[in-house]
């Protein structure tokens with residue numbers, strides 16, 4: 001990565017409300033991917049953070065209160081985090097609510113629970129964007145990545161939504177691929193295959209052992225990093241779990257019990273967003289003392305705070321915020337592209 005050592009981000013302001021709300025409407029999933037920490041026995045241990053010890057679903061009332069509170073600020077919503085959104089009881093309610101209030105939304109799904117009825121609902125409601133996690137070009141690689149071999153089934157589900165959409169514009173449909181040592185070589189074929197079918201392909205770097213260390217990404221070293229800057233995640237996004245707990249960012253969300261407040265117990269989104277715990281983290285970042293925060297000290301994901309780099313090649317508008325994330329937007333399918341939604345930070349592959 002060559003760049004931006006000269007880019008100057010001296011300090012970031014706290015917005016009135018987050019621009020991006022990541023809402024994990026349940027802590028449940030229908031798969032047990034081998035790399036996913038959420039299924040580990042340690043997570044479910046009796047002495048661990050209680051959120052992971054039993055299935056939890058946010059209620060429609062709770063989800064509605066969050067969406068209504070931020071709606072006047074025009075935040076956009078990612079309606080999943082580390083869960084499978086189509087297992088969440090309030091998922092369809094939240095999708096409807098987001099659109100009723102004129103907001104933009106997306107979710108990432110393994111797609112297996114997508115039915116014709118849900119696909120029609122997403123098209124009829126003109127939901128903005130759905131990304132399918134595929135991660136493989138062969139059943140063998142899929143088995144390693146997701147613990148299942150039914151690649152044809154996943155492809156079928158993406159095609160179900162494509163067909164249901166027909167000539168209509170929404171949702172914008174994407175597929176994602178997390179680069180692993182065993183799958184990296186499949187990326188060219190993956191791009192070629194999906195370019196003919198979907199609107200966007202996102203390739204994400206893998207984050208190993210909870211530490212976003214950029215040097216494990218192929219072709220990248222620590223020396224390539226620009227000078228470190230405050231991390232945009234803390235100033236632009238909020239991640240809310242199904243029990244209302246808020247964790248500072250997508251990376252800390254992977255550590256079980258980092259909680260800066262609770263939406264339902266601490267007075268709502270605004271109150272937690274401006275609460276002393278979030279403000280303390282922001283102050284440390286704006287004074288370049290991120291090393292005092294254990295999870296930030298070890299994290300290179302702040303590098304996504306810089307602007308995207310653009311390149312047009314092979315029929316794609318390729319947008320790259322950092323070596324962790326690359327969006328391959330199919331050039332002839334940009335009509336449904338929304339800058340506020342599709343330029344957001346990718347959720348890199350985590351394990």
Ligand code: SF4
Pocket residue numbers: 231232233234248249250251252295296297299300301302
């Ligand atoms: S530096 Fe990493 S851990 Fe810290 S807020 Fe940013 S993304 Fe999260």
